[in-house]
Amino acid sequence: MSTRSKQNVVIVGAGYAGLNAWLSLSNKLDVKKHNLVLINPRPYFTHFPAALRMATTAEGKLEDKILMPLIDSKYNTGNKKLIIASVTSIVEQGNEGGHLVLDNGEKVEYSILILATGMGWDGPLALPDTKAEAVGVVTSWREKFAQANDIVLVGGGSIGLELAGEIKDLSSTKNVTIVHSQSQLLNGTYPNSWRTYVGKQFASRGVKLVLGDYVDDLEIREGRIKTRSSKSIKADLVVPTRGGRPNTKFIESLGDVVSPSGTVRVTPTLHIVGHPRIFVAGDIIEWKEQKQAAKAPNHALVVVHNTLVLLGLSKKAAIPYKGSSELIIITNGKNGGAGFFDILWGISIGNWLSSLLKSKSLLVDMTQKSLQFA
Incomplete structure (x- = not known):
């Protein structure tokens, strides 16, 4: 996906942090200037706090309630685009963004990139x-x-x-x-x-x-x-x-930005150290706090605010994440x-x-x- 007339704001990961950021940005971006692209390997969101009960009993048919579909009428409309694929690498191009390489061979340009890929589980x-x-x-x-x-x-x-x-x-x-x-x-x-x-x-x-x-x-x-x-x-x-294990292998394509534990090194404003147009949210940030879905809205608030500042849609100063x-x-x-x-x-x-x-x-x-x- 390549768009010359509009800038792409790309979110990778439709978990708690990614969807909180998507919901906020979907109402704040200039539809004439910006596309909002969501990339996720699954066509559904998983509410993990209920997944263990789902795995032990059919009572309540939780699979119908917690595996929530990412429907086209919501995520593929207007300036919004949903791509079901996995990212294999990130290629930066100067100071204005870059592109993602997907496992289906497609390339997706980005002006701002938000990484919220969550954890892999056993x-x-x-x-x-x-x-x-x-x-x-x-x-x-x-x-x-x-x-x-x-x-x-x-x-x-x-x-x-x-x-x-x-x-x-x-x-x-x-x-x-x-x-x-x-x-x-x-x-x-x-x-x-x-x-x-x-x-x-x-x-x-x-x-x-x-x-x-x-x-x-x-x-x-x-x-x-x-x-x-x-x-x-x-x-x-x-x-x-x-x-869990952070889903960050493809982020290593940026260089030495991933810690030995798999989390991504970020600044207080939640962009990757040395990569000011790439933000990170959710369980994959290197931060001294427990990894929990409840913290995702706080991450998303910071990332969305600082994205709008970077795009010139807000005249306020960038804000730091102060922990939860x-x-x-x-x-x-x-x-x-x-x-x-x-x-x-x-x-x-x-x-x-x-x-x-x-x-x-x-x-x-x-x-x-x-x-x-x-």
Whole structure:
């Protein structure tokens, strides 16, 4: 896609950050001067906070609610263009932009580029690019969880914990073991006292915790797996539930801008260091904060404002990203959970309020409305 009469503002990634930026820019760009191009490998948006429940049960038909289609009537109209493809490289051309090379051979010019490619996942969160294939994978996981009796989850962060809660909702008699590398669940962002509370809450449902240990080989042998410390655990299903990997491989084409962990080095104004026309938002930014969908609107606000400044559509100064408060709610099935809000003296919440705020609804309706799918 090449346009000489108009400048292309290109967003790569239709996740929480990318769609928040798209929604804001769609109302603020000059339609006579600018195109708004959205590139995503999938023709749908995934509401990941509900994906673990979707993978364990057919109840509620969540696949029809959280795999939200990117429809042409909204994203392919007027000065807006949706391209279903993956980016393989970025080619800069002077100080006025450059072009993207796609996996289908197409080249897409950009004046401003916003990268919001999110994370790649293992286990039940690893969904294919077509919705039909994604539903097939979900159905397969449901069958695995239904048939398994001794399930080992490798990773005791939010994914492992929330999946454990969903499995216990599926059947309280299933044996669930979480193996986590740290001496307490989650990570040091949160107070040890609260992490201990979370552990006790899940243990009260019969979830076994193996802390300070690793599983290097996920293959089951003779009905068991072994940890790095040679602990033997009975298993008929092993599920990787570690954190995600930043989808940033193609960004390495810009040079030394990607950290060893895969995140992208950014300035306070959220453009890539040394590349003032390329902004980054969402989970892939190198920033000392937890990777959460709730932070995406704050990233998008900064990126959109600074894009408008760069395009000459705003006379205000560029603004920095100042970080976001650390807030987390871990679901424990539909009726339980634990939360911690790093405000004031640090506020923690238990089952009832966690269920009210997140566990029952998984924020599905709220997300549909905020991203204008409903």
